[in-house]
Amino acid sequence: MKLKLILTLLAGLTVFDPACSDESIKRSEYNRMPPMFVYDQYDECLFSDPDEVVGTYCMVRVVVKPDNASSIWRLIETFSSNTKLHMNHALLDRGICVIDVAETIARLKVDNISALVVPKFEIEFPYIYRYNSFRNVEPYKKNYSDLMAAIVNTDLTERYGLQAYTEIEYCDRTGVDEFPIDGVDIAFLVFIADLIIAVIASSYYDASWKSSNGLKHYQKDLPCKKSMLLSSFSLTRNWYRLVSSSRDPTSRELRFIQAVRFLAVTLVVYAHAAFFVQPRNGWVIEQTYHDTVSMIVANASQLVTTFFFISALVFTVTFVKKIKDSGRTPGLMEIAVIIVNRYIRPRRFGFWYDAPSRSQYFPAYMYLGVYVSGIIIGFVYLKHRIAGKGIRSNMWFRVAFLSIFIIAPAMFLSSRIFYEYEFPKPSVWMSVYSAGSRVLMTILIALGFFGITFQVSKTLTRFLNHKIFEVLGRLTYGTYLVHYCMVKIMFFNVRELSNLGMFDLIVKTCATMLISTLASLALVLMIELPISALQKQLLQTFLKPLTHNNNNNNNNEPEDTERNAGYTSEESIKLQPKALKSVI
Numbered sequence: 001m002k003l004k005l006i007l008t009l010l011a012g013l014t015v016f017d018p019a020c021s022d023e024s025i026k027r028s029e030y031n032r033m034p035p036m037f038v039y040d041q042y043d044e045c046l047f048s049d050p051d052e053v054v055g056t057y058c059m060v061r062v063v064v065k066p067d068n069a070s071s072i073w074r075l076i077e078t079f080s081s082n083t084k085l086h087m088n089h090a091l092l093d094r095g096i097c098v099i100d101v102a103e104t105i106a107r108l109k110v111d112n113i114s115a116l117v118v119p120k121f122e123i124e125f126p127y128i129y130r131y132n133s134f135r136n137v138e139p140y141k142k143n144y145s146d147l148m149a150a151i152v153n154t155d156l157t158e159r160y161g162l163q164a165y166t167e168i169e170y171c172d173r174t175g176v177d178e179f180p181i182d183g184v185d186i187a188f189l190v191f192i193a194d195l196i197i198a199v200i201a202s203s204y205y206d207a208s209w210k211s212s213n214g215l216k217h218y219q220k221d222l223p224c225k226k227s228m229l230l231s232s233f234s235l236t237r238n239w240y241r242l243v244s245s246s247r248d249p250t251s252r253e254l255r256f257i258q259a260v261r262f263l264a265v266t267l268v269v270y271a272h273a274a275f276f277v278q279p280r281n282g283w284v285i286e287q288t289y290h291d292t293v294s295m296i297v298a299n300a301s302q303l304v305t306t307f308f309f310i311s312a313l314v315f316t317v318t319f320v321k322k323i324k325d326s327g328r329t330p331g332l333m334e335i336a337v338i339i340v341n342r343y344i345r346p347r348r349f350g351f352w353y354d355a356p357s358r359s360q361y362f363p364a365y366m367y368l369g370v371y372v373s374g375i376i377i378g379f380v381y382l383k384h385r386i387a388g389k390g391i392r393s394n395m396w397f398r399v400a401f402l403s404i405f406i407i408a409p410a411m412f413l414s415s416r417i418f419y420e421y422e423f424p425k426p427s428v429w430m431s432v433y434s435a436g437s438r439v440l441m442t443i444l445i446a447l448g449f450f451g452i453t454f455q456v457s458k459t460l461t462r463f464l465n466h467k468i469f470e471v472l473g474r475l476t477y478g479t480y481l482v483h484y485c486m487v488k489i490m491f492f493n494v495r496e497l498s499n500l501g502m503f504d505l506i507v508k509t510c511a512t513m514l515i516s517t518l519a520s521l522a523l524v525l526m527i528e529l530p531i532s533a534l535q536k537q538l539l540q541t542f543l544k545p546l547t548h549n550n551n552n553n554n555n556n557e558p559e560d561t562e563r564n565a566g567y568t569s570e571e572s573i574k575l576q577p578k579a580l581k582s583v584i
Helices: 002-015 042-046 071-080 101-108 137-160 183-208 214-219 225-230 235-243 249-253 256-276 282-288 292-298 300-326 332-344 364-384 387-393 395-413 416-420 428-453 458-464 467-491 502-543 577-582
Strands: 037-039 056-064 091-098 164-173
Touching: 042 056, 042 091, 056 137, 091 137, 101 137, 137 164, 183 225, 183 235, 183 502, 214 235, 225 502, 235 467, 235 502, 256 300, 256 458, 256 467, 256 502, 292 395, 300 364, 300 395, 300 428, 364 387, 364 428, 387 395, 387 428, 395 428, 428 458, 467 502
Parallel strands: 037 091
Antiparallel strands: 056 091, 056 164
């Protein structure tokens, strides 16, 4: 009874968050500041008939000039000083449409628009992109900078008694900024055309071998390697490679990891969708930092810990399994190949350096301990996977497993104190918290792994082992690759601002996740699985398998413990020891 009471109190602490209801500023005071986002109608400005006056639409970055005599400026300065919870209200975004320059100047009612231009002053924060992201910006800056400054400063002076430095970020003009297809576009179109032709031809060739077995034909190997090579891009065969389940006991036991991967990527997409959606005002964004769900998503370090731990564990299980199959311990050459394939190849090597972007990534050494822990747990699992199943009846282990559902949310929410309060740095206790939180999260993940593997909660294990997660988990890598593109397509092509309510955000996130998953499905069926099948056939040809299984009726099964849904049937081939490097 006491245990239940303690668990209930702990759960209540993780849910009740008084800071969520405490507003740092009244809405009436907030509205005294200039709105951060004001845009003229883009479509009405540019989409005109040929005989009408050509319009010009410019995005302008506006930096409010400090003026201590202004109460509004003091409010902006004070409110924006909390950079953790509030946006910089001294930096404004304006979308301005100019149809007729002379008419626009006449509306300003000034003799000389240059008098409204504020010279550039010392700006202590980044306010505009400097990487030549937009074409033909300089001509627009030369012709429209003074006019844009006059328009912005007239409005700020009349309504708020403020002035600002302005700089054009980019401009669009009807019928002018339309760029022809270049060589890169043509190369991409040629690649897509070749890929479609290969898929159609391979699918037709594969179908020509089909006899009276119906769709079971696509679940079996063809008689010769040449036929398997030519059918590598077969759409139907690759579909069965994607949806088929592995019969390997280890792969089936660990298939719940696919569900964890899918749920983690869903949270990532949710976070990025919330970040890129275009709100009506800064208030909407700032209030999300007082929201419990947003705080959980914002604490990305726990997701990174989960990613490193699972990656190390899965790699260890797969690596040891391949060593057993090959019958030998890897030498220096094999270790070098492992390093190239598992670390150097996936690393991001950029040819340009963007300090603000790079600072958002965690240093590698911070999660080295987490990765090593994943390797250790992988070996522990392999050694005690059979005997360990008896642990499910241990009361203390069951209590420890159930405590995950209380401690883990509390850890996610613990980041709120660093948003709400400012602590002096450097700080010993913050260093201990930073390292200790990763250690504790690693322990929780390990407990969760063993608890699900050994079915402490059969309902949870059954849910995570559902077939749908097995397929979706194989698509998560492609989903992660394309989701940024899909987010930008959905949110950057809009012509109006959003309210960014929870329901709206969930709808947009689900739509982004759906479109990204469909795009990932196309990538997997047309590129990933075909290349994997080609690689397998070519390696078997050149590495001379030691033994063959003459039974060609084995199902084509993916190795679920690896990232991709490879088309592998371990019963059909045993690799020589030298072939170890090809499968790691």
